[in-house]
Amino acid sequence: MSQQRNGQAAGVSDGAVFPDLPEATVARLPEYLRALHNLAETGFDTVSSEGLAAAAGVNSAKLRKDLSHLGSYGTRGVGYDVALLIAQIEHVLGLTQRRAVALVGVGNLGHALAGYAGFSSRGFRIAALFDADPGRIGERINGLVVHDIARLPEVVAAEAISIAVIATPAHAAQSVADRLVAAGVTSILNFAPCVLSVPDGVDVRKVDLAIELQILSFHEHRKSALTTLPSPTGDGSMKIRPTLDGEALAT
Structure with missing residues (x-):
């Protein structure tokens, strides 16, 4: 065809x-x-x-x-x-236009995300940075000035932002999500290690690096256990080997 x-x-x-x-x-x-x-x-x-x-x-x-x-x-x-x-x-995927994205939280992770050059080649541009820390407000990262979170509604409207990234600590993430939704943001990428509650019509994607590492740890644990399963000994009996749940298995 x-x-x-x-x-x-x-x-x-x-x-x-x-x-x-x-x-x-x-x-x-x-x-x-x-x-x-x-x-x-x-x-x-x-x-x-x-x-x-x-x-x-x-x-x-x-x-x-x-x-x-x-x-x-x-x-x-x-x-x-x-x-x-x-x-x-x-x-x-809606990538025929470069979509403006807001980033809230410019700590270590947020700072790295703000400076990541790969977004532009994938159809996105970081259009605005926000933080609640007075020590961060006014800082310039990759050509953008960090705004006070209180300015979120006006900046989101001015930049026509519908997608936002949350890179705050977990305790602040829900409050930030509420502010974003109130400002008209309808899609959120959440890096904070928590579950967000949002209204119908708002999409949330969660990225939790610790969870991904824990899943990898499971696979490492399983591979290690599989290499220590019972194996025959020279006299026909079985050696005692640890199993996946940590208990001994012998025959």
């Missing part, structure tokens, strides 16, 4: 019906987009479903199903047109 309609990627016309995508597919689209940009930068004009799947770290059947939701099926014997698929995914 052709991916091009009047010079545009399939499904990327202004009159196209917006696809109703499964959440799992939405979560994988940024990985496909990252892989496609890397392919484009290294000179690839087309890519097979197997090649794109390998670059994105998924299986090819899942990739083909995900892209079929967008109306993309590739061309038999050729694969996917890289530039057209980039345009299509960026359209669905």
Whole structure:
């Protein structure tokens, strides 16, 4: 099936019906987009479903199903047109314009996020910085001045901001979320280690680095346990080895 309609990627016309995508597919689209940009930068004009799947770290059947939701099926014997698929995914993800983002909390993590150059190449720009610490207010980071959190409503309105990042301590995050929602922000990326309560119509994504490390710790624990399972001894009996729950197992 052709991916091009009047010079545009399939499904990327202004009159196209917006696809109703499964959440799992939405979560994988940024990985496909990252892989496609890397392919484009290294000179690839087309890519097979197997090649794109390998670059994105998924299986090819899942990739083909995900892209079929967008109306993309590739061309038999050729694969996917890289530039057209980039345009299509960026359209669905709303990345055809650079979205303004507010960042609240410019401690160590917030300071690092404010200076991260990778946002601009992914379709975003940090448009405003906020903090409640008088010692931080007025500080300049990556060309932006840190505003007092009290100025949030006027700055959000002036910059047409609908997305915000919370990088505050946990005890302050809910209050910040309430302020953001009241100012008209409808999407929040939360780095604070807590669960936020927000009204319907406001989307929250949580990034908790400690949780991710704890999950990795589980996998390390499991791998360690698997290497110490009971093994036969020379006389046919079994050695006593620790198991995953820490209790001894013997036969």
